[in-house]
Amino acid sequence: MITADVYFSELCDNLRAWCGVTLSPSKTYLVQNRLRGLMSELDTTELGELLRLSKASGGGYIRDRIVDALTTHETLFFRDRQPFEALTKHIIPEIQTQAKGGRKRLRLWSAACSTGQEPYSIAMSLIESVANLSTWDISIVATDVSPNSVEKARTGIFQDHELRRGISDSQQRRFFKRVGDGWQINDEVKRLVRFEIGNLLSGRQPDGLFDIIFCRNVVIYFSGDDPLRTFEMLSNRLSENGRLFVGCSEVLTGMGHILDRDRIGSATCYKRLPIASTAQTSTAQTSRAQTSRAQTSRAQTSTL
Numbered sequence: 269m270i271t272a273d274v275y276f277s278e279l280c281d282n283l284r285a286w287c288g289v290t291l292s293p294s295k296t297y298l299v300q301n302r303l304r305g306l307m308s309e310l311d312t313t314e315l316g317e318l319l320r321l322s323k324a325s326g327g328g329y330i331r332d333r334i335v336d337a338l339t340t341h342e343t344l345f346f347r348d349r350q351p352f353e354a355l356t357k358h359i360i361p362e363i364q365t366q367a368k369g370g371r372k373r374l375r376l377w378s379a380a381c382s383t384g385q386e387p388y389s390i391a392m393s394l395i396e397s398v399a400n401l402s403t404w405d406i407s408i409v410a411t412d413v414s415p416n417s418v419e420k421a422r423t424g425i426f427q428d429h430e431l432r433r434g435i436s437d438s439q440q441r442r443f444f445k446r447v448g449d450g451w452q453i454n455d456e457v458k459r460l461v462r463f464e465i466g467n468l469l470s471g472r473q474p475d476g477l478f479d480i481i482f483c484r485n486v487v488i489y490f491s492g493d494d495p496l497r498t499f500e501m502l503s504n505r506l507s508e509n510g511r512l513f514v515g516c517s518e519v520l521t522g523m524g525h526i527l528d529r530d531r532i533g534s535a536t537c538y539k540r541l542p543i544a545s546t547a548q549t550s551t552a553q554t555s556r557a558q559t560s561r562a563q564t565s566r567a568q569t570s571t572l
């Protein structure tokens with residue numbers, strides 16, 4: 269007889285293969301709760317039937333809905349203030365000095381951006397602190413695997429309780445306008461951010477190299493090699509001296525051949541080493557990275 273446990277384990281395997289998120293067996297009840305809406309839409313109460321329908325549909329809609337339901341989208345505006353301060357008080361002046369009056373260019377990627385609070389916070393920080401912003405060439409790309417989250421992020425409409433988590437009264441007046449019973453972020457902020465659906469572990473990543481990448485509070489849900497694979501991929505998308513900001517509880521090990529731990533003001537981040545020096549050391553570091561890989565993954569078990 270096939271038990272519900274077998275289906276739960278198949279669901280976990282699928283989710284991990286689709287987006288890296290690893291569910292703990294103790295979360296069976298939470299998973300059932302989160303899938304209830306989708307299952308009732310599909311007119312089933314059986315996990316096995318949901319999996320069968322997902323397979324029969326060849327992924328697509330049902331798979332996306334399962335990913336939406338089982339990933340954690342918790343986020344807030346200006347989450348852990350330090351990276352935003354590091355950006356405006358240190359990195360921007362640094363670029364200004366290096367540009368010596370020439371063209372000032374900044375490319376940012378908010379990877380796993382959830383419903384958009386993080387990239388919009390980056391955009392608001394820049395608008396508030398950069399003089400003559402119109403003379404800068406700035407782009408912020410924001411990606412998330414969850415189509416629902418990306419859709420909400422694109423609309424830029426937030427509820428009162430979401431604004432209360434990080435937005436000051438003056439920011440609310442300056443950057444938001446009333447729309448129905450919510451608040452929509454204005455075009456000045458919106459036009460700086462481009463949203464895309466994107467999976468950190470597979471498929472195409474945004475084009476080009478980035479000066480700053482925020483990838484926070486997502487690899488804590490990954491396991492095995494996936495955190496390190498993600499950080500390796502992101503490191504290779506950083507321009508020379510580009511900075512990677514990770515979540516407060518996320519620590520990178522085994523990346524010393526390509527990233528240097530850096531302290532900017534009160535923020536900790538990782539700085540891309542010069543490309544030539546990484547080429548020389550990368551072979552020697554590979555075995556160390558492999559050893560550390562196991563340690564990293566043990567430290568970053570899912571908490572869903």
Ligand SMILES: C[S@@+](CC[C@H](N)C(=O)[O-])C[C@H]1O[C@@H](n2cnc3c(N)ncnc32)[C@H](O)[C@@H]1O
Nearest residue numbers: 287339342343380382413414467468484485486
């Ligand atoms: C807890 S939120 C973090 C949001 C934001 N970075 C922050 O720190 O506030 C985690 C987000 O990671 C997304 N996610 C999970 N697996 C992903 C993957 N493989 N690729 C891209 N995004 C993923 C989820 O959909 C969710 O929106």
